[in-house]
Amino acid sequence: MNMLICNMPYTATVLPEQETQDNIAVKINQLYPLVKVGCSSHLKPLLCSFFLPECVSGKPRSPCRILCEKAKSGCEPLMNKFGFTWPEDLKCTAFTTESCERVSFPL
Known part of the structure; x- marks a missing residue:
């Protein structure tokens, strides 16, 4: 996935601690x-x-827990399979x- 297709609704991002762009791209x-x-x-x-x-x-905003739970519930069964x-x-x-207050897509 090219990081450019994220199209997030914010203009400033920060890499998580001890991560490089290359490591993130691999993950x-x-x-x-x-x-x-x-x-x-x-x-x-x-x-x-x-x-x-x-x-x-100057610090990364935590992902939305509800977003994570919904993604996990949809994908984890396939991963387990x-x-x-x-x-x-x-x-x-x-x-x-x-951080869920700032999510710009339906949960």
Whole structure:
């Protein structure tokens, strides 16, 4: 997935700690087949908000927990079917619901 197709509704982003653009591109590309098969309309916005988070006061905004839960519920069964598990990096309980107020797509 080219990071340019994220089209997030913000203008400033910050890379997560200890990540490089190359590392992020590899991680997104590993999950992009799930976006292509359409297991959840919430997956692409989740991946973009996780790997290219909005920069707020110099810090990355946490992805929306509800968005994560919806993406996970749609895609995890398909992943499990092929022997994969939901990525530990995308553990929904690590995210907040505060950032859900700014989500610009239907939850």
